[in-house]
Amino acid sequence: MSGVRLSRISKRFGDVTVIDQVSLDIEAGEFVVFLGPSGCGKSTILRMIAGLETVDDGEIHIGERRVDHLKPGERGVAMVFQNYALYPHMTVRDNLAFGLKNVGTDKQVISKRIDEAAQSLEITALLDRRPGQLSGGQRQRVAIARAIVKEPALFLFDEPLSNLDAALRGRTRLELAQLHQRLGATMVFVTHDQVEAMTLADRIVVLNECKIEQIGSPMEIYRRPATQFVATFVGSPRINLLPVTVNAGTDDKAAIALPNGEQLLTAIPMAKLPEGESFTVGIRPEHARIAEDGVGEVTGTAEVVERLGERCLIYLDLGNGHKLTAEDRGGSTVKAGDTCTVKVKSSRAHLFDSTGKGWHAEGE
Amino acid sequence: MTDTLSVETASIPKVKRRKAVDWDGYLFIAPYLALFLLMIVTPLLIGVWLSFTKGDLFGVERFVGFENFARLAGDPIFREVVWNTLYFVVLTVPTLTILGLALALALNFQTRWAAVLRTIFFSSTVLSVTVVTLVWRLVFLPDGGLLGEISEALGQTPVAWLNDPQLAMPAIAITTIWWCLGLPMVLYLAALQQVPRELYEAAALDGAGRWRTLWSITLPAVRRTTMIVIVIEIILQFQLFGQPQLMTLGGPNNATRPIVLFIYETGWRQWELGYAAAAAQVLFAMIMVAAMAQYFVSSRKEEA
Numbered sequence: 001m002s003g004v005r006l007s008r009i010s011k012r013f014g015d016v017t018v019i020d021q022v023s024l025d026i027e028a029g030e031f032v033v034f035l036g037p038s039g040c041g042k043s044t045i046l047r048m049i050a051g052l053e054t055v056d057d058g059e060i061h062i063g064e065r066r067v068d069h070l071k072p073g074e075r076g077v078a079m080v081f082q083n084y085a086l087y088p089h090m091t092v093r094d095n096l097a098f099g100l101k102n103v104g105t106d107k108q109v110i111s112k113r114i115d116e117a118a119q120s121l122e123i124t125a126l127l128d129r130r131p132g133q134l135s136g137g138q139r140q141r142v143a144i145a146r147a148i149v150k151e152p153a154l155f156l157f158d159e160p161l162s163n164l165d166a167a168l169r170g171r172t173r174l175e176l177a178q179l180h181q182r183l184g185a186t187m188v189f190v191t192h193d194q195v196e197a198m199t200l201a202d203r204i205v206v207l208n209e210c211k212i213e214q215i216g217s218p219m220e221i222y223r224r225p226a227t228q229f230v231a232t233f234v235g236s237p238r239i240n241l242l243p244v245t246v247n248a249g250t251d252d253k254a255a256i257a258l259p260n261g262e263q264l265l266t267a268i269p270m271a272k273l274p275e276g277e278s279f280t281v282g283i284r285p286e287h288a289r290i291a292e293d294g295v296g297e298v299t300g301t302a303e304v305v306e307r308l309g310e311r312c313l314i315y316l317d318l319g320n321g322h323k324l325t326a327e328d329r330g331g332s333t334v335k336a337g338d339t340c341t342v343k344v345k346s347s348r349a350h351l352f353d354s355t356g357k358g359w360h361a362e363g364e
Numbered sequence: 365m366t367d368t369l370s371v372e373t374a375s376i377p378k379v380k381r382r383k384a385v386d387w388d389g390y391l392f393i394a395p396y397l398a399l400f401l402l403m404i405v406t407p408l409l410i411g412v413w414l415s416f417t418k419g420d421l422f423g424v425e426r427f428v429g430f431e432n433f434a435r436l437a438g439d440p441i442f443r444e445v446v447w448n449t450l451y452f453v454v455l456t457v458p459t460l461t462i463l464g465l466a467l468a469l470a471l472n473f474q475t476r477w478a479a480v481l482r483t484i485f486f487s488s489t490v491l492s493v494t495v496v497t498l499v500w501r502l503v504f505l506p507d508g509g510l511l512g513e514i515s516e517a518l519g520q521t522p523v524a525w526l527n528d529p530q531l532a533m534p535a536i537a538i539t540t541i542w543w544c545l546g547l548p549m550v551l552y553l554a555a556l557q558q559v560p561r562e563l564y565e566a567a568a569l570d571g572a573g574r575w576r577t578l579w580s581i582t583l584p585a586v587r588r589t590t591m592i593v594i595v596i597e598i599i600l601q602f603q604l605f606g607q608p609q610l611m612t613l614g615g616p617n618n619a620t621r622p623i624v625l626f627i628y629e630t631g632w633r634q635w636e637l638g639y640a641a642a643a644a645q646v647l648f649a650m651i652m653v654a655a656m657a658q659y660f661v662s663s664r665k666e667e668a
Contacts, residue, residue: 052568085565102573
């Protein structure tokens with residue numbers, strides 16, 4: 001079990017820089033998820049760690065060993081691909097054994113490891129089948145087993161759940177979490193799905209446009225998004241963003257004026273905010289609740305009501321060119337077209353300056 | 365409830381009963397079928413019938429049963445041409461298959477140079493047999509030919525390739541390989557481009573070296589193409605005709621006379637149409653057996 005250290009690594013394809021001086025320390029035994037939209041470079045970093053892409057600048061260490069000049073097979077990593085990449089003409093058993101045979105592992109050791117991995121992933125009955133005879137979920141398990149038998153220093157997952165249907169994805173996600181607990185191995189996982197990132201990660205690395213936006217635990221990322229991008233990318237439904245003017249409130253906290261003129265007091269220290277900036281306020285839908293008593297700060301017309309069972313999402317048009325998503329209890333009586341008043345929990349609001357940097361209440 | 369149900373059922377339009385034979389489909393294949401029957405099946409059957417007769421171009425004299433085939437079995441020249449043809453097939457088909465794969469592997473890159481070289485290697489295929497044999501006769505010419513010049517430059521006596529009974533067939537085989545290499549190469553290139561890149565990446569992560577990857581990933585992935593290439597080449601090369609006809613006229617001393625040349629000369633020079641037709645049936649059977657054998661061997665391997 002080893003940690004991973006990326007030191008100012010860069011990757012260029014011709015004139016296009018796809019990874020720009022990224023540094024990151026991953027501790028031994030940690031489950032790190034790279035989260036970001038398509039084309040943000042997250043898979044490229046993973047492939048650079050694996051050795052499938054060359055590193056133009058910087059260094060990669062796995063444990064104490066510098067690996068960026070080594071061949072993929074010499075780095076001690078195992079990777080699970082999005083399309084599984086199982087060898088189609090080999091049986092499941094041969095698929096699992098292939099990597100071990102190549103490094104000259106003893107036959108009995110190979111057979112023992114295969115049996116153990118097959119048992120833990122419940123694929124023993126499939127060992128003599130070919131990948132073509134397996135369902136998507138079974139192939140996924142075989143791909144994971146192929147990684148496990150190598151007992152690698154580092155597991156790499158490249159969007160391994162994206163080809164599964166929703167039910168299977170949820171189940172496999174859970175199994176991956178259990179697998180990590182059982183093996184205690186270092187794992188790096190790439191996804192564009194924030195639910196996978198939030199549920200699996202010890203730490204999330206949010207990437208956008210070839211750069212790291214934020215590194216933090218799932219709750220840090222959610223509660224204290226470093227940038228407006230992180231705030232909008234993580235969290236479903238999306239965070240509400242409204243332009244505001246900021247002025248000094250009581251207790252040295254920043255007060256904000258919403259587009260409708262309503263004044264709210266945040267818990268964000270005024271002293272830290274840069275001066276002369278225009279700000280955007282970020283309010284998560286769970287902090288904007290429909291006021292049943294009609295006392296609130298924002299009024300709007302309900303455009304769509306989404307009933308999720310335990311809660312309802314009300315999509316409001318504020319009438320001044322702005323929209324707001326608010327939450328209500330599951331038994332909400334709000335209908336589309338109704339006028340609703342929203343109570344904003346302004347102590348949980350975030351501010352973003354014109355560069356997109358986030359400002360939050362202290363503590364939490 | 366029952367009422368509602370029956371009303372609903374009644375409102376569904378009745379499905380037209382399936383016709384026993386769907387003649388519309390045959391209409392679509394009719395144009396090709398007519399040509400196929402007229403131009404391929406009919407001559408084939410006439411050929412089979414001719415092989416049981418004695419006759420020339422003016423008509424069939426009489427039905428002779430298996431006499432032509434018995435005569436073929438006892439004809440030393442026919443035995444020699446069968447041997448020559450088999451020898452030629454053994455010289456060319458494996459070489460074409462292996463070289464085609466090797467070239468495809470070497471040129472399976474998305475660079476401009478690879479594209480130019482692919483075009484160059486394929487270009488020989490579009491030449492006619494007349495041009496190809498003319499070029500290679502000049503290469504093999506002992507006096508002033510390319511190989512002759514090279515031999516002389518190296519201080520060796522030039523070899524008369526096409527006049528040497530031992531070397532004439534290999535020379536024709538070399539010519540044929542040069543001429544026909546484009547097709548196996550293109551078929552293999554198409555197959556190689558179908559192999560998902562992730563398989564190679566997975567193999568690299570599994571520590572497989574270059575040979576191991578070729579053996580365990582690439583070759584199994586192009587197995588079906590190998591079968592197609594071998595079957596196509598068996599069918600093509602058994603029908604060797606133009607190259608010896610133009611380069612050696614079957615000589616020296618029948619060393620390069622293949623079955624088709626034998627059929628041609630028997631039928632159109634000696635006017636023994638029945639005898640030539642019988643030889644053609646033997647060739648047909650040989651091609652059929654060889655191609656089928658290859659097919660069964662490969663498909664059994666795939667099942668195993």
